[in-house]
């Protein structure tokens with residue numbers, strides 16, 4: 001570990017110089033519209049020269065092995081003078097108040113200070129860096145500073161740092177970044193198509209279920225005493241899933257070709273049973289109990305396969321939410337009932353740990369996901385399906401109570417046409 005004898009040594013040779021009558025009485029300097037700080041870096045310069053003599057060429061490596069050197073070098077520097085614009089920048093009531101706290105306001109900052117040390121070591125004629133200041137009133141101000149470096153050691157007794165408040169540019173930049181991210185997302189959406197991307201997501205479930213059932217059938221048949229009945233039931237399960245996958249593809253093609261939704265009148269409970277049939281293996285595997293409450297009189301005038309898809313997505317999301325939470329109650333509940341104005345209301349609630357405000361704001365956006373293996377299309381598709389049916393979908397979530405998704409669809413053809 002390299003010591004920094006030069007720093008301690010320089011400190012012993014007397015403190016930094018603090019006198020600058022020329023700057024303090026120069027109107028041009030005092031009233032300049034740009035914040036200018038005059039600082040004495042003479043002893044820092046000497047210390048850096050010693051470091052150079054030790055053979056140090058890479059200042060970053062040097063500070064990695066000597067982390068205390070940043071503070072030690074900073075202690076060798078002092079503030080000499082500041083113009084009115086500096087006081088304004090820091091929201092200081094007077095020069096005395098500012099200088100009393102200058103060390104606290106501008107503490108050692110590796111990222112910013114190292115720029116000057118590197119320039120000194122390299123013999124550069126100027127340097128420029130960034131840092132965020134905190135004013136007397138606690139406001140954070142991002143600045144870009146610039147400084148010209150003199151040729152001789154004496155010149156370091158009066159280094160001028162020019163500061164530029166870049167709050168506005170930073171805000172514009174942040175907005176630009178957000179806009180670019182949004183454009184990139186939008187480009188992705190239009191490139192693949194919101195719905196075409198989701199085909200993969202949607203048909204993966206039934207296809208993997210079909211293969212699980214087929215494997216189970218093979219196991220029943222290859223037992224010592226084959227159980228044909230169980231095997232038959234597994235094969236029927238596999239066939240049902242395969243039909244589902246085909247059906248979903250057909251519906252997706254319909255969506256892509258903008259074919260209108262083919263609504264039929266059906267008991268609402270059937271769609272819930274069909275969705276539960278899809279997701280219950282996953283719920284069982286994760287030891288999550290599923291409760292259902294189905295009003296006998298609840299009907300839908302909708303495309304049952306599409307509604308089943310919405311429900312399956314919401315139920316799967318609920319299962320994932322419960323499974324990734326610490327909750328001791330592991331219950332997923334689904335219900336459906338007829339509500340007043342000719343609509344049928346579905347509800348899917350979980351006992352997971354809810355979602356953050358950021359997630360709440362973005363969760364229906366295509367490709368938004370917080371899961372490592374998520375596609376972020378489930379809810380976007382769910383919303384487009386419900387919109388296409390003239391219904392509404394919304395969510396309520398809290399860290400204590402978990403998440404509830406609700407959506408409505410027309411209860412009858414009459415309600416659908418009168419919307």
Ligand code: ADP
Pocket residue numbers: 313317318321350352354355359363368369370371373374375376377378379380403
């Ligand atoms: P995916 O689950 O494939 O990422 P979704 O569109 O289904 O895509 O969901 C988007 C995001 O919404 C999820 O990544 C998750 O962060 C959040 N989300 C959805 N449902 C729930 C839920 N029940 N509880 C907590 N967060 C959820």
